Amino acid sequence: MRFYISFVGIGYGHASRCINIARKLIKMGHEVFLSSYGDGLGYVARESPDIPLVIGGEKVAWKMREDGSPDIKGTLARLPLYALRFFGHVKGELENIEAVSPDVVISDSRISTIIAARSLGFPLSVIVNQPRILLDSPLLQKGTTKLMGTAWNLSNSIIMADLPPPYTISRAHVEDLPKSLYDRLEFVGPIVRR
Template structure:
């Protein structure tokens, strides 16, 4: 979205990335150089795998070195005025080596360990040490832009606060997810096509994340909706980019998408969203003014931190994914739907986003270097 704005203004934009992101960027018509991957490992149960990720550390270091070399060559070839990094260190290292100005956009200054590991004092000490080290690395950028609300409403608070080495450079620019732009006509059209009764509650269960993490939550969700009050309508999206975009009926009150092409419209018409703890999904829920039930990926420190903050702010309920039962999800949905305080808090947070447009702010800051 930032690149689209810059290109409309006559600037040339080139990307570097890897995996699904590189394919997505190329499909949008941008030149994208593919670099070596540095990715987390996931368990068969759909959680973050500490064991497998630790086993990948030698590969991470090797690929990180490759990334720095590749980025240095890329920047030397295209000679950019400014480098914008989306939560990646290697472009910042390359930019520093070549004395090119750089900006980093991130909502996770430090890596949070899983709750199980954080019970150990030595683990908390390690987490703080790594956090300070990463904080000092991020400060290689000329500016650190946090796509979030300013304190005390910062959703990523657990992931960025209490890191002294980076604290002075943090700039809160507002959410970098698209502002809702769906018309009443669009929403009404989707509601009519699904036969949704607007006088009855609508719940949108939007599953997202790496492919390995989705099946477990989908199974729980399919059982949970059977236990809801029959008056509650629901839509489930399994978040599979290759899934069916035509919905299929589930019982008398629900629909199921493999991939939902009208996600924003359903966000808008829903009374409650069931989400993972990803920053983008939660920021969009706030922009739509919707209360949430969050089910973060197991052992995923960032999502657990985001979900905990949302619960602290009072706009939703957080459920722990390990051993989650359908009854627990159904009860949480009923609890949030039945309490107006969650809706009121979501509306209050929505009002804070009206004058903060993260996309516009990033684009404006980038232009100041051109």
Template sequence: MRLLFSPCGIGFGHIGRLIPLAHRLKSRGADVLFSTYGEALKYARKEGFPAIQVPEIELKVKEDGSVDLKRSLTDPGPFLIHHILLKQICAELRVIKRYKPDVVVSDTRASPIIASRLLDVPVITILNQFNIIIPRKKRFLRLSRWADHGSIAVLSKIWASSDKVLIPDFPEPYTLSEGNLNIPERYRRKVEFIGPILPSYPDQLPSKEELREKLNVEEGKKLIFAPISGPSKEKYPFIKILREAFKGFPEEYKIVMSIGEPEKPFLLWNDEKMKVYGWVENRFEYLKACDLIVSRAGHETLMHSICYGKPIILVPTPSHTEQLINAKKAFDLGFALVLEQAKISRETLLKSVEKIINSSFRDKVREINLMAKRFNGMEAALREILAHVE
């Protein structure tokens, strides 16, 4: 059994849900190859998988880490964007011809789907964003119309050309990415909501009390876990702001931050209240041991928050429409508070932390957590992949 995994290479959200699948399939004797770029390429190789680099598509970012929507869609411009996509398709065609996979698994990438269709290879797509949303602000109005009626609108047809589309989210009314999932009726028969794909579930770990002792969290301390990841230009301005805000926190809090650098799995900075790691291998132990999470509004982090029953403070990347939509849904469901990056200070962050700890947020996330226990995205994805292996 030969499997090709082709995730979007921006950040760790896409690769993060394919790596557990790849490990499970490898343990069953599968031969696994990755084709990707960016952070995902480095992470796949760190996890011990062979990985082929393909041409990169990236979001343009401003100095404050916010997404520059106009430059992302106009620089290098529609012609060169299509040229890069064509290069990606050609690269995937070469990989598939040489590797001869039984199944291709794409995570939010169009080119491996197109290449698989051209070569008549089964392809399964995993995604939580069927559409790309551009804000209806005056300065983006022309871009939003182009997105709706131009090249980006074609994406939904490409996703639907897959043999199956798996959405690692919950059905309504708990769909966190619902604002990004405007799925045309004619495509819905191919779509299945499977729940999050996790390498480790809470009931597979020791108790919260045992983990707090293992992680040296003193009795009576409130543990805040801040797993920050994403492209470097987006995350480092945020990390700097967050560290400054945390420095002034009272002694009753202990903060553990991970800055999403897999090649640095060690402690970078330490004082009595805060530890900053380049990467934590035991992320899910911290998720179970903590009292709340502070992070960006990436889909995977929100899924982890629900599955581990933890309330969360979200700081969406400015102008990142997917994260803004995710954050609004999490707030509407009642288990998250949302802060603007530009308004973060010791006072605003501490006020939000105290509000989320001393209110109904924890009860609400536990209620949603009971629903989440009915889903096992890992097993559902495995069944679908194996069903398409001839």
């Protein structure tokens, strides 16, 4: 089988777990292509130069405060730029997925890949470890949870890279999720190299 694995390029967490998945699939005899942007690209190039990598767009990230929490005002100020970049990601993912023509698309928290795979009709699994972002504003919290939940629910399956309750590490990120989303989470534990 041929797999197209696309992941958020912010930091190395998404990249490292997707490389672990890719290596396991390759070991099982499957063909794998990776897609990312930002930090993820450099990480894959260094750690797995043997795995085909397709570039998935310019960096898009929440603006962060010094304490590591999301800066809503700073993010909203960048919204026009982020919107353009996001549409560029969707376009790039459409082109990449069409060119690779995989049997399965795996998106690690990357909404542009979800949109592209669904619009092209490819089977899709989504990996998440935080199905919602925690925000100070109840209104923004409700809106982003709904938006992200809608995106995750476009997939054929939702893989939760965390322990099942009551041992869930990111417990606050799964509490108060809509039942339609929570019931679809398949808790698989952390995805690490053995």
